[in-house]
Amino acid sequence: xxxxHSVTVANVNRETPDCVSIEFDIPENLQKEFSFQAGQHxxxxxxxNGEDVRRTYSFCSAPSEGKHRIxxxxxxxxxxxxxxxxxxxxxxxLEISSPLGDFTLATKTDQSSTYVAFxxxxxxxxxxxxxxxxxxxxxxxxxxxxxxxxDSEHTIFAEEIAQLKNKYMGRFSYQYFMTRQAVDIPFFNxxxxxxxxxxxxxxxxxxxxxxAYYLCGPLAMIxxxxxTLLEAGEPEExxxxxxxxANPEDAVNSQKKNASEGLAKSKVKxxxxxxxxxxxxxxxxxxxxxxxxxxxxxxxxxxxxxxxxTCRAKVIEGEVNMGLNYGLEPEExxxxxxxxxxxxxxxxxxxxxxxx
Numbered sequence: 001x002x003x004x005h006s007v008t009v010a011n012v013n014r015e016t017p018d019c020v021s022i023e024f025d026i027p028e029n030l031q032k033e034f035s036f037q038a039g040q041h042x043x044x045x046x047x048x049n050g051e052d053v054r055r056t057y058s059f060c061s062a063p064s065e066g067k068h069r070i071x072x073x074x075x076x077x078x079x080x081x082x083x084x085x086x087x088x089x090x091x092x093x094l095e096i097s098s099p100l101g102d103f104t105l106a107t108k109t110d111q112s113s114t115y116v117a118f119x120x121x122x123x124x125x126x127x128x129x130x131x132x133x134x135x136x137x138x139x140x141x142x143x144x145x146x147x148x149x150x151d152s153e154h155t156i157f158a159e160e161i162a163q164l165k166n167k168y169m170g171r172f173s174y175q176y177f178m179t180r181q182a183v184d185i186p187f188f189n190x191x192x193x194x195x196x197x198x199x200x201x202x203x204x205x206x207x208x209x210x211x212a213y214y215l216c217g218p219l220a221m222i223x224x225x226x227x228t229l230l231e232a233g234e235p236e237e238x239x240x241x242x243x244x245x246a247n248p249e250d251a252v253n254s255q256k257k258n259a260s261e262g263l264a265k266s267k268v269k270x271x272x273x274x275x276x277x278x279x280x281x282x283x284x285x286x287x288x289x290x291x292x293x294x295x296x297x298x299x300x301x302x303x304x305x306x307x308x309x310t311c312r313a314k315v316i317e318g319e320v321n322m323g324l325n326y327g328l329e330p331e332e333x334x335x336x337x338x339x340x341x342x343x344x345x346x347x348x349x350x351x352x353x354x355x356x
Contacts, residue, residue: 004045004095005030011090016154019073019122020085021060024096026068036099037106038062038133039126039214039242042070043097043302043310048083054301055080056308058125058242059099060157062132071156073122097300100310102329103242105130105212112140113211118192118225120148120217121156123244127216128157135168144205145174148192148217151181192217194224201232210234215241219326243307243326266345268292271316271353272299281345288313288320288352289340299354304341311340318350 010025026034041058057070072084088094103126105115115134119127124147131143149155155176164172177188177196187196213229215222222241229239266281270292277297285291289311292299302310309327315336323342325333340352 004043004097005033006093006095009088009090009092009094012084012088015071015156016073018085018154019071019156020088021069021071022084022088022094023061024068024070024094033098034068036063036068037104038129039104040099040101041126041308042099043300044070044080045095045097046080046083048079051079053080053083056100056302056310058101059129060125062129062136064133064136071122071125073156101242102309103214103216103240105133105214107133107137107141109137109139111138113138114142114144114205114208115212115214116144116146116205116210117214118146118148118197118217118221119215120192120221121244123216123218123242124156125216125244126242127214128160130214131164131172135164135172142171143173145172146177146192146197146200147174148177148179148221150179152176152178192221192225194228197225197228198232201229201234206232210238213239215239216244219243263345263348266318266347267349268345269317269349269351270295270297270299271351271355272297274355281350283344286344287341288343288345288350292340299340301341306339306342309339312337313340313352313354314338314356316351316353318345318347320344320350320352321346 008025010023013021015021036059041056043054043056045054057072059069060071061067061069072081074085075081117127127145131145134141134143152158161174165174175188177190177192179191183189213234215225222243226239226241230236264283268279268281268288268291270277270279279291279295281288281291285294289301300310302308306324307326312328315338320338320343322338325339325342327339328337
């Protein structure tokens, strides 16, 4: 389980009218624990109006910068995003976890590679961390960014992206897609689609032996671009994606459907922090995660929507059924990992481990 630490907010910077970046002051004794790879995220926890609110946010700083920054875009009716954009200030305490996540890019100074990223909205957050890390640590590599937004005013990190372009001319290039603002080249009007990705693949980077593709944004974009790249012959293992948002109604409906298909009662043995605790699961819990939390066991979770994979655990014994899954790779599922927020027991006894 990822431990939460209380840290101080070093500064809060307004990036766009609906987005702020937050830098944390990580004390010296936690620096090693908070070392991270480009693309990783943290759980942020805050009690707001008596509610224990947990969310996951990716680092927008690169490891080589020696800073720990995240970006929080305001979401309508979002409890934490509203608090961060309206009330949070330098000097305030927040609880954050050590870095998490496998949507990462590890650099090597002697490597010469080509990377391509498609991002939409706040999906730029982990991507800009990757771009900066590649530019600083792989002097022979190049990066192509395709970034979709509604308009220039709401384009997160627009100034920073322009500075990177000026600093690393010839190695970093970017193009913006705008849905609510006309641009000079008609091709870049509207959303990023599979058809547009196919054109870019054919005309720009298809013959460059791309080392990795990174897709971050809404599900429709990710699925469309992924399908296009696969059809173009790109190896599946070269295509990495992270969803930044799931429809809460989809998660609730999936949990209800799963509960109706699972057992009404089950004994779930939970392994966490080296301890084994038996939990009584009942169908009204809706998921193994909820049953675990209601039993008083403190395990890691955040979105509860099948996206962030913070609640990932491995099934050691028994069988479970998992509904929505936006956070696990196929090989993880083959190894027995599930998202406990979306899983229900199919056998009268189940053993799961959060320590794997």
